[in-house]
Structure formats: structure tokens, C-alpha cells
Amino acid sequence: MSNAPETDEPGRLAAVLWDMDGTLVDTEPYWVAAEYAIAERFGATWSEEQAMQLVGNALIESARLVKEGMGLPHEPEEIVEMLLDGVVEQVEREVPWRPGARELLTEIAEQGVPCALVTMSYARFVGPILEQLPEGTFKVIVTGDMVRNGKPHPEPYLTAAAALGVPAEETLAVEDSNTGARSAEAAGCTVLVVENHVPVAPGERRVFRDTLEGMTYADLAKVSSEI
Structure with a gap:
């Protein structure tokens, strides 16, 4: 019913x-900031164009693109958690x-x-x-x-x-x-x-x-x- x-x-x-x-x-800028932070942490490169390709995607798909684009050895599931760590910290400060x-x-x-x-x-x-x-x-x-x-x-x-x-x-x-x-x-x-x-x-x-x-x-x- x-x-x-x-x-x-x-x-x-x-x-x-x-x-x-x-x-x-x-919150898209929060996600982009988290992506750049991961790139900086692991000495990788990232661009605004790559970031915009992630908009609206399932997180696991975004993580696969981050892995490929940054050449990271981590599994997509690990990258999802790293992204979430970054954005949760930001959104807890301001929505x-x-x-x-x-x-x-x-x-x-x-x-x-x-x-x-x-x-x-x-x-x-x-x-x-x-x-x-x-x-x-x-x-x-x-x-x-x-x-x-x-x-x-x-x-x-x-x-x-x-x-x-x-x-x-x-x-x-x-x-x-x-x-x-x-x-x-x-x-x-x-x-x-x-x-x-x-x-x-x-x-x-x-x-x-x-x-x-x-x-x-x-x-x-x-x-x-x-x-």
C-alpha cells in the first residue's frame, strides 16, 4: 500500500x-580538493578536467578513474575511503x-x-x-x-x-x-x-x-x- x-x-x-x-x-569543490590532496600525498598529477569527469559518478567508478589517472597502486575501495576521509572532514566544518x-x-x-x-x-x-x-x-x-x-x-x-x-x-x-x-x-x-x-x-x-x-x-x- x-x-x-x-x-x-x-x-x-x-x-x-x-x-x-x-x-x-x-560539495563538488570538496571532492576536487580531496582528489588533489591524494595526488599531492602520493606525488601524482591531477587536473581540473579529470576532476570534472568524476562529477555524478558512483564513488567506486570515480575511484577507478583516480587510480588510473594518478597511477596509484591502491585498490579502488581504498581510494574511496581516502576520498571520503577528505570530504567528511570538510563537510563537518561547513555544509x-x-x-x-x-x-x-x-x-x-x-x-x-x-x-x-x-x-x-x-x-x-x-x-x-x-x-x-x-x-x-x-x-x-x-x-x-x-x-x-x-x-x-x-x-x-x-x-x-x-x-x-x-x-x-x-x-x-x-x-x-x-x-x-x-x-x-x-x-x-x-x-x-x-x-x-x-x-x-x-x-x-x-x-x-x-x-x-x-x-x-x-x-x-x-x-x-x-x-
Whole structure:
């Protein structure tokens, strides 16, 4: 039995599914700093171009690219932990919220529409960010260490929708990367894209906005009608 609100009301969403890095919080610079720190630690080289290729990826895939790009002897799993050590330390000092994100989350909650967090970051990185939000902001949390296939595979978004008890086709996903948009689109979600550090290609289920700042739940509900 679905726990989601009734969706008979025109334009009403069954749920909103949120990406985290680059969408809810601007933590991409934290990841890039952690990558450069690893390169410096092991006397390797790294570039901004290489860093941007990692945006939106499953962490284990990013670790494989770091291993290859830096020529490290470590296993990808070890590199994941090194990356997490670096970003957790930074986010515990300051959570860099994206403009309008917390305000929009609050309004969605007031409308009684469930939200899920769908991130390829691991649980120990997500924790300090969730501590800054009211308890229950996200009814479901899907992290990269909970799924077999990370973004761009549809599994993360399908998992979130199933856990909420709603069809993915009746949800709106909020994303900032090509990898994430592909994942949500393949799951059947309508995708609201707010570009941040990387450009995102157009897609048949993608609607673009410049910012979340000033957006309301009514604005989100209208996005699906543009598809």
C-alpha cells in the first residue's frame, strides 16, 4: 500500500527525488580538493578536467578513474575511503548549501509531498549533512553503498521510488549532472536539471532551470507539464 499523498490533483507530484552533491549542497569543490590532496600525498598529477569527469559518478567508478589517472597502486575501495576521509572532514566544518535548496525542501514538506535523497555518496558522508536538516526531511535515503549499480544506471532512482511506494513516472528528480540525469531519466522520472559545475545535455524528460532560488512547490509541479 502506498504511503504517498493522493495524486489526483492536477500537477501534483507523488514524490520529489533529490540528488545531493552539486544539487542540494555544493560539495563538488570538496571532492576536487580531496582528489588533489591524494595526488599531492602520493606525488601524482591531477587536473581540473579529470576532476570534472568524476562529477555524478558512483564513488567506486570515480575511484577507478583516480587510480588510473594518478597511477596509484591502491585498490579502488581504498581510494574511496581516502576520498571520503577528505570530504567528511570538510563537510563537518561547513555544509555548503545550494541557493534555495533548503527553502524548497521546507515548502515541499509543508505540502505533504515525500522526498527521497538519491546520492552516490556513502552514508558516512551523508550523515553530517542530514544533521543540518529537520528530522524526517527525507522519507527515504538511497546512498551509493546501498545499491549494486550506481548512476547512470536507473537502480538508485528505482530503489527510491519503490521504497516510497510510488511509480517513478509520477516523481520529479532534481539533478545537476549528465550522469544523474541519465539515471533518473532511465528510471522514468521527470528530471529538473539545475546545472552547476558541468554542462548537462538536453533530454526528452529533462527540464532546465538556472537556480532553485525562489522556486516553489507549485513551480516544481508545473515542470512535469513541460515534458
